Amino acid sequence: MILNHVWVAFILLGFGAALVQLLQGDLGVFGRVMGGIFDTAKTGFDISLGLVGVMSLWLGVMRIGEQAGVIQLFARALGPFFARLFPEIPRGHPAGGSIVMNFSANMLGLDNAATPLGLKAMRELQELNPRPDTASDAMVMxxxxxxxxxxxxxxxxxxxxxxIAVEQGLTGFNGADIFLPTLIATFISFSAGLVAVALWQRINLFCWPVLAFFAGFITLTGGLYMWLSSYPPARMAELVGLLGSFAVVSVIALFVAVGAWRRINVYEAFVEGAKEGFDVAVRIIPYLIAILVAISVFRSTGGMDALIGLIARGVAALGLDTDFVPALPVGLMKTLSGSGARGLMVDVLKTYGVDSFQGRLASIIQGSTETTFYVLAVYFGSVNITRTRYALACGLIADAVGVAGAIVVAYLFYR
Structure with missing residues (x-):
């Protein structure tokens, strides 16, 4: 519903601005709007089509990881950490296992697997809920x-x-050069959400599983940044890209190696998962085209530039650098709609370039924050929860801190 209002506003505000420009004597304004609409519709289709191969590859590899048991091992390793965060779930209850599996799937980018596991966890948490219409503490966390x-x-x-790099003619471009900055930004968002809920529920985070999790992550990322910060920004970006591509290839090699060692049919598992990749890439075509067309109307009539200029003037009045402002709408939209934020990110990448500071920052924001309203609506709606208590407030805190963290991290790595 919220995305519907945003989409209608982009179209109608753009149309109104075009009428004003026409009355002021700009006879070419509607030609520019129409050309932009058709160009972005084609762009949305081309980009979605380009995703087919990559999504098929990744979902195929993830299916190998599932059948080889690597993801289940990962889930068991996280068990002690999550047990501390959900004290009201009895030991051995199915909800605990579903929660760990859901987070494991999310961490590995398995969106298709994460959502069903999350809905399953919500149904199991509802069985423990003494007030069926009100979110329990475990549900909120x-x-x-x-x-x-x-x-x-x-x-x-x-x-x-x-x-998009291929479309822009960039040869040898490494799309994984945002790996480490995105990982740090998403950890900041996760930590903000965790602390906000823990303070509300009075959960003691000073226990060894939680401290070990935080210490391990901070030590790893801090050590990597200390090593990389001695290089100039261009060299740092190159090394971060190497690190990201190494991590991706290593995960693929690990899943294949464990699958072969456990004697599963790795090839058939890959093909089975890859078939889903085609469906996923094709399903996003209408959503991407819809939001790109609305953004095109808003941009070609000057609306987007006016919005960004307004934010930039406010930021400049505070004496801050304004280079991050063009990517800020991605963070604002991400809270409302994942597909809308994806469209805005694509707009930034195409306007400023995938290798620009603004393009990298928009990518980091998109990769490190989640669609709060969508997640709350789907998950709570699946078990008929009408009183969500403080879940939305804590989710918005995590989003806001995550976007701010993404901006800081982008400046540390790329400036």
Whole structure:
């Protein structure tokens, strides 16, 4: 519903602005609007088509990981950490396993697997809920961490950047050069959501599983940044790209190696998963075209430039650098709609370039934050929860801190 209002506003505001320009003597304004509409419709289709191969590859590899048991091992390793965050779930209850599996799938970029597992976890949490119409503490924690969940490899963002780089004629471009900055930004968002809910529920985070999780992550990313920060920004970006591509290829090699060792039919597992990749890429075509067309109308009539200019003047009045402002609408939209934010990210990548500061920042924001309203609506709606308590407030805190963290991280790595 919210995305519907945004889409209608983009179209009608753009049309109104075009009428004003026509009355002022600009006879070519509607020609520019019409040309932009057809160009962006073609762009949306081309980009989605370019995703088919990458999504098929990744979902095929993930299916190998599922059948080889690697994802289940990953889930068991995270078990002690999540047990501390959900004290009201009895030991051995199915909800605990579903929650761990859901987060494991999210961390590995398995959106198709994560959502069914999340809905299953919500049904199991509802069985423990003494007030069926009101979200329990465990439900709130689960939902907020889902809206701010850590994604180790932002597969779809990398795939989009790679596809647009080809369109822009960039040879040898490494779409994974945002890997480490995105990982840090998504960890900041996750931590903000976790702390917000823990303070509300009075959960003690000073226990060894939680501290070990935070210490391990901070040590790893801090060490990597200390090593990389000694290089100039261009060299740092190159090394981050190497690190990201190494991580992606290593995950693929690990899944294939374990699958072969456990004697599963790796080839057939890959093909089975790859078939889903085609369906996923094709399904996003209408959504991407819809939002790109609306953005085109808004941009070609000067609306987007006016909005960005307004934000930029406010930022400049505070004495801050304004280079990050063009990517800020991605963060604002991401809270409302994942497909809308994806369209805005594509617009930034095409306007400023995939290798620009603005393009990298938009990609980091897209890869490190989640669609809060959508997640809350789908997950709570699946079990008829009408009183969501403080879930939305904590989710928005995680989103806001995540976007701010993404901006800071982008400046640290690319400036």
């Amino acid at each position: 689960f939902l907020v961490l889902n809206t701010a969940g850590i994604t180790l490899i932002p597969t779809s963002v990398i795939a989009l950047r790679q596809a």
